[in-house]
Amino acid sequence: MNATIRTEAPTRARPMPTRIVLVDDHSIMRQGLRAVLEREDDLRVVGEAGTPADAIAAVAASRPHVVLLDLKLTAGPQTDGLDVCRRLCAAHPGLGVLVLTTFAEDRLVVESVQAGARGYVVKDVDTTELVRAIRAVSRGESAFDARSASAMVRSLSGGVPDRERLTERELDVLRLLARGLSNRAIGAELFISETTVKFHVGNLMRKLMVSRRAEAVYAATKLGLL
Numbered sequence: 001m002n003a004t005i006r007t008e009a010p011t012r013a014r015p016m017p018t019r020i021v022l023v024d025d026h027s028i029m030r031q032g033l034r035a036v037l038e039r040e041d042d043l044r045v046v047g048e049a050g051t052p053a054d055a056i057a058a059v060a061a062s063r064p065h066v067v068l069l070d071l072k073l074t075a076g077p078q079t080d081g082l083d084v085c086r087r088l089c090a091a092h093p094g095l096g097v098l099v100l101t102t103f104a105e106d107r108l109v110v111e112s113v114q115a116g117a118r119g120y121v122v123k124d125v126d127t128t129e130l131v132r133a134i135r136a137v138s139r140g141e142s143a144f145d146a147r148s149a150s151a152m153v154r155s156l157s158g159g160v161p162d163r164e165r166l167t168e169r170e171l172d173v174l175r176l177l178a179r180g181l182s183n184r185a186i187g188a189e190l191f192i193s194e195t196t197v198k199f200h201v202g203n204l205m206r207k208l209m210v211s212r213r214a215e216a217v218y219a220a221t222k223l224g225l226l
Helices: 027-037 052-062 081-091 106-114 127-138 146-156 168-178 183-190 194-207 213-222
Strands: 018-023 043-049 066-069 096-101 119-122
Touching: 018 027, 018 052, 018 127, 027 043, 027 127, 043 052, 043 127, 052 066, 052 081, 066 081, 066 127, 081 096, 081 106, 096 127, 106 119, 106 146, 106 213, 119 127, 119 146, 168 183, 168 194, 168 213, 183 194, 194 213
Parallel strands: 018 043, 018 066, 066 096, 096 119
Antiparallel strands: none
16 A cells, blocks of 8 residues: 655745834834834834834844934934944944934935935825835835935036946945845955945945935936946
């Protein structure tokens, strides 16, 4: 009697969800965002904060992939979220900060990117676009809504170098930078040292007239280099 042996196809492990911390001084805003984001299978809110100090503590405690950050966290006209962004990006390399705010000023878009943010969207953004932006930032990409993208273009207009001014090696580094790779990972891909990668990154950022990696990727995209 021949026995039939059944083999089951191996089940695929589900990818880990993107861990998110919400930083906004209005609790009702945080509650609404949590309700929207947790409808998505691949997104999970792991922390909330309403003040700069709480934001620093929440990120340290929960180790998120993405922080959704408002720029205004205290009473008054100040945008203390910029300082929070700088501190978080310095303390947690690789963290994706996505600014979600009511401010639509060109200056604040640029300053946010200079502070380390990977993206900037205004609070009236469509839910689908917000989710798309969060996923992009979690992958190490940049994400801007239409108004913020226009602000970046205006800030980069005038004196932007021609393509020929970037060497082939700098273009190679730039493409890998756009994939969100670290200097070490870029070096491994190109078979060059991490120090050499750092040198090339510095050169291409200088030529593109930017000061942050996210700015370099965004500028290069708008210039047709990527």
